[in-house]
Amino acid sequence: MQVITTREPSWIEPFTGLSPAQFRKLVRTVAVRGGVEIADGRPGRQWSLELADRVLLVAAYWRTNLTMRQIGPLFGVSHSAAHRVIDSVGPLLALAPVRRRRTDQIAIVDGTLVPLRDHRLAAPSKNYRYSANLQVAIDADTRLVIALGQPQPGNHNDCTAYRDSGINHTLAGRPVIADGGYRGNPEVIMPFRKPGKDQELPGWKTAMNTSHKRVRARVEHALARLKCWKILRDYRRAASTLEHTASGIAYLHNIALSH
Template sequence: MQPISAANTGAIQLFTGSPPDEFTEIVTGLERAVGEEVADGLPGRQWSLPLADRVLLVAVYYRTDATVRQLGAMFGVTRPAAGRVLARLGPLLALQPLPQRRMRIEKVLITPEGVAFVTDDARAGKGRAEAPGAILLNVDTGTRLVLRVPVPQD
């Protein structure tokens, strides 16, 4: 079995889901942003894979449920080498949350008349919470976790 390599553009498309040009932009952007931490050819212990192959290894790890042992076999390196690549590059390539452009909606009140976005000031007003069948939802917009909360009856 031939090891997976970033030199094979078909492997890039298959394992990352992006065209080879975008993958090359990611690799060069990482190289510019991080610099010597991921650079090849520095004094000391050398990486067994070039930077593009290391980035592809991390992408394969995130997009599949392959173990480190399987990744090592797929890329032709040892299990500890694959683990070191994941430990070093994994946090650098992890997705960052997008900046939120809108106001965070923290509470939603669902009544038979419709939906109301509740702030602390609006909740102090009477009438909305007194509607029969009203449901109050706490929404964490960062994780999209929704919790149903009983509506306090005054």
């Protein structure tokens, strides 16, 4: 028996953060990207779940981080079918690249550590866990996620992860704000450092740092909202799927924030 279904709209918002109307638009987007054309890999056998329920299953899995054996029965399917749904539908939720942007758009970038079970990518990091460093950039005005970097090992600091993840190329040509951990990237706007031990900054630089900190806090708030999706607090899947998962969560975050 299926417990969670889109036929009962009260299930939609807790697992997706979207209103039923926003969720219907999301399902149409997934359909346009090819979601309705995908069978479950076996000739002649189609999905037992309709497309909307498959999208909801993926969102519920990301939101709760339940195991496959737990999430499957909630949707009335086997754990192997739930696994196939996540593998096929998850990448279709990826954040769409921005086709146009304002010439005055300012980006704020920061990295967050995602605990990862797959040690092919994960490395011991400052949170004392095997993690991956995920670089996230938002628009300073709208607070929407505009770019994600390729996940890097958690022992890579932000200044190198910014370059190695490729997010620096995505953000090229626009002002980028970041904290003091991005030294070595001259195109990034960072706070002023004290000139030396026991030496204070001039008043105008202190005021600039205060303003810089207030603006930079917006990316911290965005990271906190993304981490409401519990899968980013303990990622048990293969490391190769983390980029698609984070991108899909960012897309859901943007839809909820922009409508």
